[in-house]
Amino acid sequence: MNVLWEGDVVVAGGGSAGCAAAVAAVRSGASCLLVESAGFLGGTGAAVLDTFYGFYAPGPVSRRVVGGVGWEVCERLFEAGAAFERPNTYGAGTGVTYEPEELKLVWDALVPDALLHARVCDFVPGTGVVVETVAGRFLVKAQVVIDATGDAEVAWRAGATLDRPGMRLQPMTATFRLGGVDLSATSTAELHALMADADLPRREGSVHRTVHDGIVHTNLTRVTGLDPTDPVQLAEAERVGRRQVRDYVGFLRAKVPGYGSAVLLSTSVRIGVRESRRLVGRYVLTSDDVLAGRDFPDTIARCGAPIEDHASGDATRWEYVHDFGTYGIPYRCLLPVEVGGLIVAGRSLSATHDAHASARSMGQCMAMGQAAGTAAALAVQAGVEPAAVDTELLRKRLREGGALL
Ligand SMILES: Cc1cc2nc3c(=O)[nH]c(=O)nc-3n(C[C@H](O)[C@H](O)[C@H](O)COP(=O)(O)OP(=O)(O)OC[C@H]3O[C@@H](n4cnc5c(N)ncnc54)[C@H](O)[C@@H]3O)c2cc1C
Structure with missing residues (x-):
């Protein structure tokens, strides 16, 4: 070689x-x-x-x-x-x-x-x-x-x-960024209260400001039961993460004040493995x-x-x-x-x-x-x-x- x-x-x-x-x-x-x-x-x-x-x-x-x-x-x-x-x-x-x-x-x-x-x-x-x-x-x-x-x-x-x-492994998370958000319209406590009533895989987590006005970064999705060292399961985790992102974006836009005009800017380059x-x-x-x-x-x-x-x-x-x-x-x-x-x-x-x-x-x-x-x-x-x-x-x-x- x-x-x-x-x-x-x-x-x-x-x-x-x-x-x-x-x-x-x-x-x-x-x-x-x-x-x-x-x-x-x-x-x-x-x-x-x-x-x-x-x-x-x-x-x-x-x-x-x-x-x-x-x-x-x-x-x-x-x-x-x-x-x-x-x-x-x-x-x-x-x-x-x-x-x-x-x-x-x-x-x-x-x-x-x-x-x-x-x-x-x-x-x-x-x-x-x-x-x-x-x-x-x-x-x-x-x-x-x-x-x-x-x-x-x-x-x-x-x-x-x-x-x-x-199986007692930390879950994986696909993160995403949204633009056009007014973070001041909803506190974290109010967001978590709205999540508690929603059909979502995780009812807490972080949406926070970034260095850019109106753009937020999230840590919300939760992909469980899949092994990131198994190639087939890792691929499936990427697909599940992406579908969860779609569901969270839909929930935020529909239910949470300040997110009505939010646009999805990006999803994580790959699923996050803890x-x-x-x-x-x-x-x-x-x-x-x-x-x-x-x-x-x-x-x-x-x-x-x-x-x-x-x-x-x-x-x-x-x-x-x-x-x-x-x-x-x-x-x-x-x-x-x-x-x-x-x-x-x-x-x-x-x-x-x-x-x-x-x-x-x-x-x-x-x-x-x-x-x-x-x-x-x-x-x-x-x-x-x-x-x-x-x-x-x-x-x-x-x-x-x-x-x-
Ligand atoms: C969803 C999530 C949220 C988190 N939140 C935070 C947070 O907010 N703040 C915080 O500090 N930590 C957080 N963590 C933990 C932290 O991000 C990780 O533990 C840390 O980034 C790991 O760093 P690392 O250098 O060990 O690995 P990584 O940053 O994962 O780097 C490993 C690198 O190796 C490369 N690589 C892999 N295999 C090969 C190979 N065979 N040959 C060549 N290259 C290879 C990969 O491409 C990658 O670039 C979070 C983790 C996750 C998943």
Whole structure:
């Protein structure tokens, strides 16, 4: 097989975690190629959503708990006039609402040489990965592979132990944007009251303002009982999500003041997957760790987000960290037990269903990505496995890179 690229680190997936990993690897002195199956960077953050959570811990005082590459992305968005903070003392904490098209440009600037429209389709132990492209398959050789696919796809192909999705899986959501909306005509409480009487799959959720007057972004649909790692069921989820969008738009236009002249501007590029395969790594983060606000000697990211479980029936279950504190995400949650040369970052970290429901926000995914990229570079420079990286040195480098640990 022809070699397309050879270097220190390859990152599979260009979402929040993968992009931050690539930036950190390069800043730490490693050569790095990011391989992304879509035609743009940003992943779920650009394809489905418009608000970063996890940067701030909720509670009586809003406190920022993520810095580094992730916060630099926010600052670039603020400077471009393409983002604003949406204070929320409780809920998931203060969010950073941004324009997704600008986010793609910010990541393009930070990760200029990413290989787009290329899918990592195999893991070759000791060598790197195979990528499928418009010109066929190529080998990408690297000493460390970072799996930031969200679905732990590389770890799955490599034979790492994974927690398979069961039926207690977070539901999927197709998001959409509407134009011509007067948000001031109906409060969230009034909207939820109108939803309670309607025949809809979910009777709460978010409709919020964007950086553009009159345009709102929604997180309303709820697609359950389908497995996003089964290709046939994933395709069906896209169709179900689209039909639900049609039904919600009809309901909003017909029943909710302020939406009478609303137009559907777009649906998410793909259905949003909250949870699929999770790594069972060298440490499995638990709900006890989250709720107790536990810290670890190898903490590489910090999180104050509550457990936000959409899989517990009709309503979302919220459980907060003790005293609105924060907990640490250990480096070991990114390390497979059996597979060398591989780090897993982002949504597929090693955590139980409940702990994952707290740790999966984009702020934390970027922080985990920064840790993975930095650790990969340290492993290459020391000539050791990622699992043998000196975690004190890793934490020092992360702090130097602006991380809040
Ligand atoms: C409906 C919904 C609402 C949410 N709401 C919020 C919110 O408001 N705020 C918040 O902070 N978080 C929210 N989350 C959670 C958060 O968006 C995700 O957990 C986070 O974006 C995951 O980031 P990631 O980098 O791990 O994965 P992703 O952003 O999903 O990135 C994975 C990337 O890998 C690529 N990829 C996949 N397989 C391959 C492959 N084999 N080869 C190459 N590329 C590949 C994908 O195309 C994608 O770009 C929400 C999630 C969902 C689904």
